Amino acid sequence: MLIAVDTETTGLDLFGGDCPFAISTCDETGATRFWEWDVDPKTRQVMPPSEEIAEFTDYIDGNTLVFHNIKFDLRALSNLGIRIHFKQVDPIREQEWKTLPYCDHKYEAVCETFEDTLLAAHVCDSVESHGLKPLSEKYLDILVDDEEELLEAVRASRRAAKSKKNWSLAPNVKGDYWLPKAIDSSSTVLKKYAVQDAVRTMLLWHMYSGVMEREKFTPQYRTRKALTPITYRMETTGVTVKKVLLGREIKRYEDAALVEEAKCIQLVESRDYLDEEFNIRSGKQIQKVLYGDPEGASSLRKRGLNCPIIQFTESGQLSTSADVLLELYEGHVRPRSKAKEFVANILRYRKNKTCAQYLESYKQGLQREGKRTLLHPSFNQTGTRTTRWSSSNPNGQNIGSGGKDAFGNEVDDFCLRDVFGPSAGRVWLSIDYSQLELRILSVLAQEHKLLEAFEGDGDIHTLTADLCGISRKAAKGVNYGIIYGAGQEKLEAMTGLENFNEVFSKAYPRVSEFMNETTRKVKKDGYVKTIGGYRLTVPRDKPYIGTNYIIQGSAGDILNRAMIQVDNYLKFNDDFPDNNDGYLIMCIHDELVFDFDRKSLGDAPQKIKKLMEEAGIDLGVKTPVDVERIDQKWSKGKVLK
Numbered sequence: 001m002l003i004a005v006d007t008e009t010t011g012l013d014l015f016g017g018d019c020p021f022a023i024s025t026c027d028e029t030g031a032t033r034f035w036e037w038d039v040d041p042k043t044r045q046v047m048p049p050s051e052e053i054a055e056f057t058d059y060i061d062g063n064t065l066v067f068h069n070i071k072f073d074l075r076a077l078s079n080l081g082i083r084i085h086f087k088q089v090d091p092i093r094e095q096e097w098k099t100l101p102y103c104d105h106k107y108e109a110v111c112e113t114f115e116d117t118l119l120a121a122h123v124c125d126s127v128e129s130h131g132l133k134p135l136s137e138k139y140l141d142i143l144v145d146d147e148e149e150l151l152e153a154v155r156a157s158r159r160a161a162k163s164k165k166n167w168s169l170a171p172n173v174k175g176d177y178w179l180p181k182a183i184d185s186s187s188t189v190l191k192k193y194a195v196q197d198a199v200r201t202m203l204l205w206h207m208y209s210g211v212m213e214r215e216k217f218t219p220q221y222r223t224r225k226a227l228t229p230i231t232y233r234m235e236t237t238g239v240t241v242k243k244v245l246l247g248r249e250i251k252r253y254e255d256a257a258l259v260e261e262a263k264c265i266q267l268v269e270s271r272d273y274l275d276e277e278f279n280i281r282s283g284k285q286i287q288k289v290l291y292g293d294p295e296g297a298s299s300l301r302k303r304g305l306n307c308p309i310i311q312f313t314e315s316g317q318l319s320t321s322a323d324v325l326l327e328l329y330e331g332h333v334r335p336r337s338k339a340k341e342f343v344a345n346i347l348r349y350r351k352n353k354t355c356a357q358y359l360e361s362y363k364q365g366l367q368r369e370g371k372r373t374l375l376h377p378s379f380n381q382t383g384t385r386t387t388r389w390s391s392s393n394p395n396g397q398n399i400g401s402g403g404k405d406a407f408g409n410e411v412d413d414f415c416l417r418d419v420f421g422p423s424a425g426r427v428w429l430s431i432d433y434s435q436l437e438l439r440i441l442s443v444l445a446q447e448h449k450l451l452e453a454f455e456g457d458g459d460i461h462t463l464t465a466d467l468c469g470i471s472r473k474a475a476k477g478v479n480y481g482i483i484y485g486a487g488q489e490k491l492e493a494m495t496g497l498e499n500f501n502e503v504f505s506k507a508y509p510r511v512s513e514f515m516n517e518t519t520r521k522v523k524k525d526g527y528v529k530t531i532g533g534y535r536l537t538v539p540r541d542k543p544y545i546g547t548n549y550i551i552q553g554s555a556g557d558i559l560n561r562a563m564i565q566v567d568n569y570l571k572f573n574d575d576f577p578d579n580n581d582g583y584l585i586m587c588i589h590d591e592l593v594f595d596f597d598r599k600s601l602g603d604a605p606q607k608i609k610k611l612m613e614e615a616g617i618d619l620g621v622k623t624p625v626d627v628e629r630i631d632q633k634w635s636k637g638k639v640l641k
Helices: 050-060 070-078 117-124 132-139 146-161 179-183 189-215 218-237 243-271 283-291 299-303 322-331 338-364 436-445 448-455 460-468 472-483 488-495 500-507 509-525 543-572 604-617
Strands: 002-009 020-027 032-036 064-067 082-086 107-111 114-116 367-369 372-375 378-380 390-392 426-433 527-529 535-537 582-588 591-597 625-630 638-640
Touching (some): 020 050, 020 070, 020 189, 070 218, 117 132, 117 218, 146 189, 179 189, 218 543, 243 338, 283 338, 436 472, 448 460, 472 543, 488 500, 500 509, 543 604, 604 625
Parallel strands (some): 002 064, 064 114
Antiparallel strands (some): 426 625, 582 591, 625 638
């Protein structure tokens, strides 16, 4: 039997102590069930009776479960001590969802498999909103107003709770859905809301299962489904963080940012460029200093630093983006001038501030687990329109490699990645696809010049520079600009070529034709297909981004295939009898990071390298990878052949 399951939690930080206080279900006949427990208002913890938890696990045992974002609900149930096994998940072999060895659970259920309407929604249309409520309104013609009733009850309850001593309230209203019952034991407003979510989940699954069968989306859905236990383990395992080093580096970057800010303030005040206190975070004030203020009272204020205008924003404002500032610095302001000094200070300030903010976001999510300090980023299969992965809470894909200053120059600087590293007795492998998107473009377009260059390990950026008569730096911007959907205006500004399209078409005629054909297809069909057959909806009013979608989506095909194949190797190979011998911990764009028991590593680097390269070859793309072994410092990783 199909049973839809939905949980209500005391918050969204499930690794930080939030937990479920209600579970609702709906079976395929429409019958619903509901369990709700009191929340301790001081600790926000739940102690449900064991017999009620056992009642729930007995009810779902042996059935197929339906979720809307299974990872969240499984993590929530785990916090109640519930562990769910799934007999079959993987499309390649009958793969059981293996239990994490260190999880201590009191209650278990063994279910046939699971379905996920969030994954199904993304497979059917990657562009639209995939929230349960908007999908229900759009496809089920259900007016979703029950949450408004609940929110009003929560607001009233929060007002009443403020008079209670030591009650712990959430920063936002949605974190206190448990409050109405705590204030008024007879309240049933939560039950109405929660049960409806389970009903909607079941109805959406019935709809999507039919759509996927009719449109032949089932293979893509099964692939996304097979990735779910891999993702769940990544998030649950977490990444080891060097807490002391993290705190030290946050302070170092913050101090460096303050130094650059002070320099800017001193310059502005000494030259009277503003009639107000300078705020380095104000784009408008930076505009006035760089380009002048037409309404300024003094000549200095009117003139500012008299920098040439490079670019406007979409709203018509003078741009102060990093790219514009860097262009000013490199070629449009005099050496040793005040303008060059000011621009350099702004760039260094932003670099240091950004690094500090990244590191601070890591600090906010730290959890102490045994002897280790861990970070648990979320990795999202449905976070982008192109099937590429995203990350949040914090963003695990913003783990910068470092080693570059504000001007893009290689420097002996602290690497942000060095706050992460393997724990005692462990070693990491970082395996990164080399120029994956450009290789995909060359295959999709069948551009012989690019194909030959990749076959001969040539420098693609130098090739583009020579063919277009531009610098290698500009050529690199062009190559990646094409991939990421840069418009003609942007590419002309980047290269200085007023006839850029003409020049590029002569250099790479098949790439130009591929882009034009993709644009025509989007206008006609409203979608593109990746090399793996994944259909991606593309907005018809922006047909030019179809090239980006098909390239990024194809890269996602290769990466997803690699993750499944490597995971199968680690789970079903006799070299790794222990489930903790080796596993994936991070997906960072085109890079996969693995954690191994040092004694079990053996020839795993070579075998994983082979599997990841075969994932591309099977889809028609030669995809070499770079392998790095990390023993302590990520920046000091050893390159393996």
